Amino acid sequence: xxxxxxxxxxxxxxxxxxxxxxxxxxxxxxxxxxxxxxxxxxxxxxxxxxxxxxxxxxxxxxxxxxxxxxxxxxxxxxxxxxxxxxxxxxxxxxxxxxxxxxxxxxxxxxxxxxxxxxxxxxxxxxxxxxxxxxxxxxxxxxxxxxxxxxxxxxxxxxxxxxxxxxxxxxxxxxxxxxxxxxxxxxxxxxxxxxxxxxxxxxxxxxxxxxxxxxxxxxxxxxxxxxxxxxxxxxxxxxxxxxxxxxxxxxxxxxxxxxxxxxxxxxxxxxxxxxxxxxxxxxxxxxxxxxxxxxxxxxxxxxxxxxxxxxxxxxxxxxxxxxxxxxxxxxxxxxxxxxxxxxxxxxxxxxxxxxxxxxxxxxxxxxxxxxxxxxxxxxxxxxxxxxxxxxxxxxxxxxxxxxxxxxxxxxxxxxxxxxxxxxxxxxxxxxxxxxxxxxxxxxxxxxxxxxxxxxxxxxxxxxxxxxxxxxxxxxxxxxxxxxxxxxxxxxxxxxxxxxxxxxxxxxxxxxxxxxxxx
Amino acid sequence: xxxxxxxxxxxxxxxxxxxxxxxxxxxxxxxxxxxxxxxxxxxxxxxxxxxxxxxxxxxxxxxxxxxxxxxxxxxxxxxxxxxxxxxxxxxxxxxxxxxxxxxxxxxxxxxxxxxxxxxxxxxxxxxxxxxxxxxxxxxxxxxxxxxxxxxxxxxxxxxxxxxxxxxxxxxxxxxxxxxxxxxxxxxxxxxxxxxxxxxxxxxxxxxxxxxxxxxxxxxxxxxxxxxxxxxxxxxxxxxxxxxxxxxxxxxxxxxxxxxxxxx
Numbered sequence: 001x002x003x004x005x006x007x008x009x010x011x012x013x014x015x016x017x018x019x020x021x022x023x024x025x026x027x028x029x030x031x032x033x034x035x036x037x038x039x040x041x042x043x044x045x046x047x048x049x050x051x052x053x054x055x056x057x058x059x060x061x062x063x064x065x066x067x068x069x070x071x072x073x074x075x076x077x078x079x080x081x082x083x084x085x086x087x088x089x090x091x092x093x094x095x096x097x098x099x100x101x102x103x104x105x106x107x108x109x110x111x112x113x114x115x116x117x118x119x120x121x122x123x124x125x126x127x128x129x130x131x132x133x134x135x136x137x138x139x140x141x142x143x144x145x146x147x148x149x150x151x152x153x154x155x156x157x158x159x160x161x162x163x164x165x166x167x168x169x170x171x172x173x174x175x176x177x178x179x180x181x182x183x184x185x186x187x188x189x190x191x192x193x194x195x196x197x198x199x200x201x202x203x204x205x206x207x208x209x210x211x212x213x214x215x216x217x218x219x220x221x222x223x224x225x226x227x228x229x230x231x232x233x234x235x236x237x238x239x240x241x242x243x244x245x246x247x248x249x250x251x252x253x254x255x256x257x258x259x260x261x262x263x264x265x266x267x268x269x270x271x272x273x274x275x276x277x278x279x280x281x282x283x284x285x286x287x288x289x290x291x292x293x294x295x296x297x298x299x300x301x302x303x304x305x306x307x308x309x310x311x312x313x314x315x316x317x318x319x320x321x322x323x324x325x326x327x328x329x330x331x332x333x334x335x336x337x338x339x340x341x342x343x344x345x346x347x348x349x350x351x352x353x354x355x356x357x358x359x360x361x362x363x364x365x366x367x368x369x370x371x372x373x374x375x376x377x378x379x380x381x382x383x384x385x386x387x388x389x390x391x392x393x394x395x396x397x398x399x400x401x402x403x404x405x406x407x408x409x410x411x412x413x414x415x416x417x418x419x420x421x422x423x424x425x426x427x428x429x430x431x432x433x434x435x436x437x438x439x440x441x442x443x444x445x446x447x448x449x450x451x452x453x454x455x456x457x458x459x460x461x462x463x464x465x466x467x468x469x470x471x472x473x474x475x476x477x478x479x480x481x482x483x484x485x486x487x488x489x490x491x492x493x494x495x496x497x498x499x500x501x502x503x504x505x506x507x508x509x510x511x512x513x514x515x516x517x
Numbered sequence: 518x519x520x521x522x523x524x525x526x527x528x529x530x531x532x533x534x535x536x537x538x539x540x541x542x543x544x545x546x547x548x549x550x551x552x553x554x555x556x557x558x559x560x561x562x563x564x565x566x567x568x569x570x571x572x573x574x575x576x577x578x579x580x581x582x583x584x585x586x587x588x589x590x591x592x593x594x595x596x597x598x599x600x601x602x603x604x605x606x607x608x609x610x611x612x613x614x615x616x617x618x619x620x621x622x623x624x625x626x627x628x629x630x631x632x633x634x635x636x637x638x639x640x641x642x643x644x645x646x647x648x649x650x651x652x653x654x655x656x657x658x659x660x661x662x663x664x665x666x667x668x669x670x671x672x673x674x675x676x677x678x679x680x681x682x683x684x685x686x687x688x689x690x691x692x693x694x695x696x697x698x699x700x701x702x703x704x705x706x707x708x709x710x711x712x713x714x715x716x717x718x719x720x721x722x723x724x725x726x727x728x729x730x731x732x733x734x735x736x737x738x739x740x741x742x743x744x745x746x747x748x749x750x751x752x753x754x755x756x757x758x759x760x761x762x763x764x765x766x767x768x769x770x771x772x773x774x775x776x777x778x779x780x
Binding site: 319427441447 | 573574587591595598602606609698699701702706707715717719
């Protein structure tokens with residue numbers, strides 16, 4: 001048996017015979033499972049109120065609520081219109097405010113759309129003028145292409161051409177010289193599509209800090225004129241379809257699970273104009289509320305994500321970190337380190353063996369606990385009436401394995417602190433403060449930008465492995481850690497923790513080799 | 518050790534037991550090498566984090582960062598960890614070295630030992646906490662204008678100093694229960710940090726509110742709020758009362774276990 005294998009066996013024997021450590025690891029697994037399957041949370045999606053989000057052509061859960069002035073177009077054809085004006089109303093969310101204030105929210109949309117029928121979640125391509133993001137060409141909910149940076153106050157000509165399964169968008173300032181934005185392909189678009197004008201305006205969210213935000217539906221009104229069509233348009237009149245009423249699921253006011261109590265849904269912005277459209281001398285004035293976009297989990301969005309079921313990881317992490325630090329400092333406390341190093345004079349091998357046993361055990365309990373939580377937690381939440389976003393199996397596997405790896409590497413980091421500091425109290429405090437406190441501060445008191453920097457630089461970055469739903473640039477959401485969103489990707493975030501652990505262990509090894517015990 | 522005690526004991530016989538216990542604990546804490554560094558650390562960590570947060574808080578409205586006074590005292594969240602270490606050392610250090618046997622032989626009234634330790638730690642933490650909180654509050658006013666009126670600010674700062682003292686007592690009680698310094702500091706930090714994290718992740722507002730009401734840190738730091746008091750999960754003084762209940766509860770359980778168990 002090699003020296004390393006012999007030492008791993010020796011460390012394993014030490015580990016499994018310390019009753020407190022074995023109990024601690026089992027309790028760590030139990031708290032992760034316990035919080036994940038915690039039955040006390042209640043939502044509104046139960047009984048007659050069935051929550052469900054339409055699913056887009058690419059598999060994501062989407063919001064598909066807007067006011068649509070449309071006609072069927074058979075075969076190829078073109079629609080051109082000018083967005084002559086765009087105004088909006090959003091709730092006044094200042095402390096003193098009660099009514100509505102005028103203003104177009106940044107992702108309010110007014111433009112032209114080609115859609116595979118009016119079924120929510122169907123394929124589409126749309127060119128639009130937005131409140132603060134210029135002209136965009138979007139399709140199938142998740143794809144977003146920027147055009148010019150025209151402001152909502154400036155009239156803009158838009159043109160959408162369907163040729164087979166390709167849709168091309170152009171824009172113009174004067175209706176004479178046109179600039180192309182792009183061409184997208186809508187696979188499987190039937191011969192007859194619904195084509196026309198649309199207006200929508202998403203939930204307005206005012207972020208106070210990472211833990212509190214308030215939001216309410218907003219509304220946009222756009223004046224369209226100079227509407228011309230060419231191609232296969234049968235004779236007929238325009239039909240007006242108004243997206244679901246604001247309280248419907250998928251509508252802007254839908255309670256996404258009970259959500260954060262700080263997110264007050266104050267009801268839709270009233271305004272003078274109801275959602276709908278009226279014909280005005282060769283054009284239309286269209287008012288809409290909602291969004292055509294991927295649905296985002298979290299306090300400002302809809303429902304919750306599977307990441308929320310793993311909140312017990314923090315409790316488990318504290319336990320694992322304490323055990324990791326004590327595995328080393330315990331040897332110093334009783335002077336056992338002298339015996340250990342007499343029996344195993346090659347200190348690097350001894351340290352590696354300790355890290356292997358500790359990391360292996362922590363990974364195992366993290367993996368097992370997270371697997372149980374991800375298997376049963378989301379179903380329990382759904383049973384309690386909370387909407388949980390679906391994720392792919394690959395994402396579930398990454399979240400589960402990532403949770404195990406997070407505990408393992410954090411424990412090894414604590415072990416390194418234990419070697420360096422030799423005092424259990426200090427090593428435990430440093431390890432907990434480095435991994436848990438940054439997350440806590442970024443979630444509670446810090447402004448979002450400062451909090452994101454903490455979650456990029458500190459070992460707490462590794463909680464990114466638990467992010468299960470993506471963030472979208474074209475949706476204003478509350479992308480904060482407490483809603484399951486992190487500034488780094490899972491692999492980057494885990495890489496930050498790994499870098500800390502490798503650096504800590506290397507420094508610990510250097511010190512451990514140089515000094516007298 | 519017993520000969521040393523035999524020499525020392527007669528000179529103490531004339532003093533009252535309580536003072537003798539206090540003097541012994543004070544000598545131990547004063548001469549421990551880490552105490553002075555921890556006291557300095559409490560001040561530096563609290564002020565540094567407070568200033569960093571206050572200086573980086575965006576001020577787009579007249580009242581900066583929601584509650585300027587509370588924001589200016591953010592560093593307490595790190596400073597309390599150092600208070601906990603100091604308190605844990607005062608008890609746990611003796612279990613680590615086995616000195617607890619000598620201590621209890623010299624001072625057989627065990628609850629008295631714990632009380633003396635609690636009092637001595639409080640006396641050491643109090644000036645550090647007062648300096649740290651006052652400096653944070655003054656610097657916070659510089660970066661974040663628009664603070665509330667003086668009574669509210671005094672309540673917030675004074676309450677925060679009391680909060681730090683209570684965290685020290687909580688740590689002493691927990692260490693007496695756990696009897697292992699590393700495990701004790703893990704328990705204390707878990708009690709402090711887990712409640713707000715669990716509350717933020719709870720999808721149910723009622724659970725969130727209850728978690729914030731019972732957590733020793735979330736309830737106790739309600740004393741820092743100077744605006745929106747009606748929206749707090751728990752009132753400022755009631756919240757500090759929750760922290761006090763945790764602290765004295767832990768001390769009581771620790772004292773009982775200390776009396777009942779073999780050290």
